[in-house]
Amino acid sequence: MLIRIAWQNLWRNPLRSIVIILSMMTGLWAGAFIIGFFKGMINQQIETAISRQLSHIQIHHPKFGEEENILNTIKNGGNIALQLQQRKVVKAVSPRLLIAAMAATAHGSAGVTATGVSPGLEANVTSLGKYIAEGKYFDTTQTMSVIIGRRLQEKLQLRLNQKLILTFQNAGGEITAAAFRVAGVYTSNSSAIEESKLYVMAKDLAPLAGIQPGESHEIAILLHTNNEDEALAALLRNQYKDLRIETWKDLSPEMRLMIDSFNQYMYIIIGIILIALIFGIVNTMLMAVLERQRELGVLMAVGMNRSKIFFMVMCETIMLALAGCIVGLPLAWACITYFGKTGIDLSNWSQGLAMYGYDTMVYPSLDTIYYFEIGAMALAASVFAAIYPARKSLQLKPAEAIRKI
């Protein structure tokens, strides 16, 4: 009956209860949606980074990256790539050559990384062919063709089929230059990548660089699912002890930091919302308790002990919070699910987003566990908020409280 009394007490002042339930609902909805929005952005950034740049695992010569030496290659890269392709968890493998070069035209020059790829294999790993905005992907019957980013195209004022001169140091230490014809222009969500990365065919680049067939600077591995990377990386580290095996989290520590920080941000956002709600709840319940001093005094007088009165006030508060959760969290789920399918178009801010490598369409997403976590935090906050009004009710002296108007 105490729970029933608590529930009915809430509806003695329906407007007040509805206002606090609505504020709770709005707070939780907004909190969950914001977290879902950011989670969606992060997921997309991870997916984009994996599918277009990092892939799940990369294999390098142990000294690659530490020294700018073209000779730091994986000697049997081609064979390793073939072996990796046999693994069930592996979706695609692409061995690459990576050479720091200077790209020049009559209109200017830019430092770039020339990536030598096997067009068929690379297309499976980075889907590069899908992002060709102008021209076409590599035609293997052609030689000396290059695919450049949109920003580099603008910087060097290049048009399709025009020539670009790549200059770099070859394996013998000599400066080599070669002309490549622009076959296609790709776009990326990152302007830095568009400006600094170009693709040529490995079969064209390797002889110019003096690199033997089958050698690679990098082997990129794309997996079927995101959660197999650590396990496969551990296996490969064991198998290829003389090579450096890194997952995308190792390759992009800022991405790892972003993921690790996300939970902290989530708790901070929810914490701020809950602090605001706590004040609302304390205010409402305090009013409810002070308005009912006489009634609470009578309950004490007729024999309702303090723990039951405390319990009743706590129940009222928890019911308010529960009502807010029951409405707010499903609403957040519905919005996140809806926009998770349709996406939120941020193309008005595309330039700013591109600077940070974000896509202009955001697909909010939030794992189910987060809804429960947010709900649990809201309930814990309401219990905390209820303590003061409940304690206040216990300080009443029945003889005085009964006389209150």
Next chain:
Amino acid sequence: MTNTVIDAHNVSKTYTEGPVPVVAIQQIHLHIDKGEFVALVGPSGSGKTTLLNMIGGLDAPTTGKVLVNGIDITNMKQNQLIDFRLHNIGFVFQAFNLIPVLTAKENIEFIMLLQRLPKEQRLARTKKLLEDIGLSDKATAKPGELSGGQQQRVAVARALASRPQFVLADEPTANLDSASAANLLDIMEKLNRDEQMTFVFSTHDNRVIQRAKRVITLVDGKIANDTLQTPITHSEDS
């Protein structure tokens, strides 16, 4: 074996919360036996409600002690007192003070629920009390749907639900019209007569005073007069 249910020994109460201490009750000795129908009367500020509160364990005396059925309640802790009141004392207040969200039946049953009585026992007792106060047909009405007189009758039933040693009623008829007051007093008299239930009223109301078997007059916190009388039992006379 004594028949005394209320025994106040040398009870005094001084309120010290304000700038000047206020003496509300001075060295009162009072014995009330089982089955008495007592009216505490006196002018405003004479200490009627203070004395009633101390007898009911709602307030503690500054000096002296109060025994209920031989048990000293003066030094009991708050939770002990609440539990003691639940099982031993019934209260009827001037403003009825029913729980507004519960029906008449539930208001009565609520006390027995606090006592953790079995459901069958609760329902049977509630039914009997509703019959005693003549409100069986209003069992499912909420206090807001009852008249003042009906609410006060439910309050009396609630006070009796726990089978207390005695009922303390603070100005129970103050908010009632003549007919309702007479009806309420009839019910209380009947319970007093048939079940030997002890009633102690604090009142200004002549209708109550006329029905009392014993009238204790308080003046300036002291008992000025304590007389037995033959009550006028016909409600029509009041």
